[in-house]
Amino acid sequence: MMKLPEAIEVVEVGPRDGLQNEKTRVPTAAKIALVDGLAAAGLRRIEVSSFVRPDTIPQLDDADAVFAGITRRPGVRYSALVPNEIGLDRALLAGVDEISVFTGVTDSFVRANIRMSVEDSLRRFAPLVARALDAGLLVRGYVSVAFGCPYDGEVAIGRALDVTASLIDMGCTEVSIGDTIGVATPGQVARWLDEARRRLDTTRLAMHFHDTRGTALANVLVALDAGIVVFDSAAGGLGGCPYAPGASGNLATEDLVWAMSGSGVATGIDIDALCVASRGVAEHLGRELPGRYLDSCRKY
Numbered sequence: 001m002m003k004l005p006e007a008i009e010v011v012e013v014g015p016r017d018g019l020q021n022e023k024t025r026v027p028t029a030a031k032i033a034l035v036d037g038l039a040a041a042g043l044r045r046i047e048v049s050s051f052v053r054p055d056t057i058p059q060l061d062d063a064d065a066v067f068a069g070i071t072r073r074p075g076v077r078y079s080a081l082v083p084n085e086i087g088l089d090r091a092l093l094a095g096v097d098e099i100s101v102f103t104g105v106t107d108s109f110v111r112a113n114i115r116m117s118v119e120d121s122l123r124r125f126a127p128l129v130a131r132a133l134d135a136g137l138l139v140r141g142y143v144s145v146a147f148g149c150p151y152d153g154e155v156a157i158g159r160a161l162d163v164t165a166s167l168i169d170m171g172c173t174e175v176s177i178g179d180t181i182g183v184a185t186p187g188q189v190a191r192w193l194d195e196a197r198r199r200l201d202t203t204r205l206a207m208h209f210h211d212t213r214g215t216a217l218a219n220v221l222v223a224l225d226a227g228i229v230v231f232d233s234a235a236g237g238l239g240g241c242p243y244a245p246g247a248s249g250n251l252a253t254e255d256l257v258w259a260m261s262g263s264g265v266a267t268g269i270d271i272d273a274l275c276v277a278s279r280g281v282a283e284h285l286g287r288e289l290p291g292r293y294l295d296s297c298r299k300y
């Protein structure tokens with residue numbers, strides 16, 4: 001029998017990773033309602049937005065206003081993606097609890113996203129991470145395309161672990177390992193985490209799966225068995241990846257919560273309240289969200 005923990009930590013990435021990758025720009029008030037609705041549903045970690053230059057990601061050009069508009073709940077960690085010093089200044093003013101920095105395993109993918117090589121991104125993030133830690137923030141690193149890249153194909157585990165180790169050495173309090181395009185398989189995740197255990201402190205890792213080929217939840221189970229207890233997901237399966245043609249949304253938070261609750265793994269999340277929050281934002285997207293639980297609830 002597979003090992004299951006008593007509880008997992010769910011990191012809700014819908015408002016940032018999700019909305020960044022939706023074609024439609026959601027109004028600021030609806031974003032605030034989404035974040036507050038997620039916190040009310042029991043999410044204790046929410047990535048709210050991204051302090052990038054407003055013209056680079058128009059969907060998230062209102063990060064300051066969203067932070068100013070949300071109602072902070074005690075015990076909830078509100079985070080934001082930060083690409084540079086100016087972004088960190090804005091994040092500090094907004095009162096974030098945690099920042100995240102975004103890189104990946106392959107130069108082609110990282111260049112397409114942030115216009116620099118992997119090595120350059122790590123060099124650039126080191127002083128940023130140090131400053132954020134000095135300011136008392138938590139820092140999360142993202143390792144995107146850790147299992148497969150839309151440009152380079154399958155990714156060597158050793159190379160992915162090098163990038164992960166660099167982020168941990170830099171002081172990142174957590175590193176999220178991303179299957180950005182949703183090509184990872186359970187066997188691959190098991191091998192990946194097996195090698196990771198030999199090189200790193202895997203208690204610092206979170207896993208970030210996409211459901212492009214229907215393997216996200218199976219990958220979660222394999223990761224649970226390997227001792228991982230932090231998982232990223234997005235309300236209703238928001239998002240996709242503009243640099244990853246064909247990638248569908250993130251693992252839907254409802255699907256993760258449903259699978260865990262039936263398996264005796266606590267998430268602290270009220271699935272009905274979560275669906276209300278997801279449906280609220282879906283009204284502004286002009287499309288049905290792909291989450292399976294959410295979709296099946298519509299039908300009966």
Ligand code: MG
Binds near residue numbers: 017180208239250
């Ligand atoms: Mg994602």
